[in-house]
Amino acid sequence: MRNMQDVPRRSSKSADTPLPAFRIEETPPVHHFGCDFTGPVRYKKNSGEIGKGYILLFTCAVTRAVHQELTTDLSTVEVLEALKKFLNRLRSVRTITSDNGLSFQRASEELKLIHENVKNGEIRRRISDLMIDWKFIVPMARNFGAFYERQIQTIKRPFRKILASAVPHFRDLEIILSGIEAMVSSRPMTTIASGADEIEALSPADHLSGYRGRTIIPEHISEPSKASDADKIVFSRRWKYQQRILSSYWKRYHDEYLQYLKTAHKQTPVAARPLKIDEVCLLKGESYKRAFWPLCKVIALPDNTSPENARSCTIRTAEGQVFHRPIHKLYPLEAQD
Numbered sequence: 001m002r003n004m005q006d007v008p009r010r011s012s013k014s015a016d017t018p019l020p021a022f023r024i025e026e027t028p029p030v031h032h033f034g035c036d037f038t039g040p041v042r043y044k045k046n047s048g049e050i051g052k053g054y055i056l057l058f059t060c061a062v063t064r065a066v067h068q069e070l071t072t073d074l075s076t077v078e079v080l081e082a083l084k085k086f087l088n089r090l091r092s093v094r095t096i097t098s099d100n101g102l103s104f105q106r107a108s109e110e111l112k113l114i115h116e117n118v119k120n121g122e123i124r125r126r127i128s129d130l131m132i133d134w135k136f137i138v139p140m141a142r143n144f145g146a147f148y149e150r151q152i153q154t155i156k157r158p159f160r161k162i163l164a165s166a167v168p169h170f171r172d173l174e175i176i177l178s179g180i181e182a183m184v185s186s187r188p189m190t191t192i193a194s195g196a197d198e199i200e201a202l203s204p205a206d207h208l209s210g211y212r213g214r215t216i217i218p219e220h221i222s223e224p225s226k227a228s229d230a231d232k233i234v235f236s237r238r239w240k241y242q243q244r245i246l247s248s249y250w251k252r253y254h255d256e257y258l259q260y261l262k263t264a265h266k267q268t269p270v271a272a273r274p275l276k277i278d279e280v281c282l283l284k285g286e287s288y289k290r291a292f293w294p295l296c297k298v299i300a301l302p303d304n305t306s307p308e309n310a311r312s313c314t315i316r317t318a319e320g321q322v323f324h325r326p327i328h329k330l331y332p333l334e335a336q337d
């Protein structure tokens with residue numbers, strides 16, 4: 001026993017390891033992505049049978065923008081088909097990071113095989129630097145892929161809760177996933193330096209497109225105002241089902257994301273701090289319009305109250321409206337200093 005007591009104890013803290021170069025170097029927002037499967041998710045086939053599918057989620061390592069592809073299984077064929085659709089939309093991708101799943105390893109080998117069998121040798125030489133570099137994380141080290149694993153969790157958790165025992169058709173599920181993708185990629189990241197009266201924030205989707213997108217299909221009332229429109233597609237049972245699922249997902253994802261922001265601001269090494277004048281925040285509970293993130297700016301605190309003791313403040317919304325709101329309904333953006 002005396003000899004055992006003399007053995008030095010090993011520290012439980014792991015040594016800090018450097019992040020990969022593509023995570024810390026300045027790079028365009030569409031060059032580096034990570035991917036992984038999540039699921040299974042049930043869907044209804046045209047025959048009425050119940051099938052089991054999976055979601056292949058691509059996450060940008062720089063902006064955390066997401067792209068989802070629905071697959072029927074975890075095979076290499078499905079990975080390659082999903083990858084083709086993904087690269088057809090984003091043609092600047094240089095690297096893909098994933099775990100060591102067999103379907104990912106085989107897909108990487110298939111891509112190399114395509115390059116080796118290009119007919120024209122001159123073309124092969126020209127595209128040698130344009131091929132996808134597929135990187136694999138260390139086995140049994142899922143934390144090495146944390147930048148895409150976290151997005152999987154934040155998307156999957158509310159999705160499972162709102163879907164519950166419902167089994168949508170495969171096409172409905174594809175549309176629902178594309179709507180969820182738009183919601184997640186539109187979340188505000190950091191404020192934009194603009195005029196004093198303007199309140200704007202940058203989102204992952206802005207990085208992917210290079211400009212702020214405005215085009216959406218808005219929500220509408222479930223029943224037509226004219227009886228003659230009752231047979232229109234946008235008032236059909238299937239259309240309303242898709243909209244109901246997306247609206248339910250938005251409300252749950254919105255609330256969970258705000259709670260995540262509150263938790264992130266209280267974690268070490270970032271100490272909790274009071275709100276500051278002119279700070280841009282997300283405002284909770286004012287609207288649950290789908291994919292609409294209500295932003296506001298703190299313009300005043302109560303008289304004779306220090307920021308540390310303030311429980312309410314005066315805010316101005318992006319539309320120019322001025323309100324008095326409790327501070328616990330304001331959430332500073334995640335990238336705010």
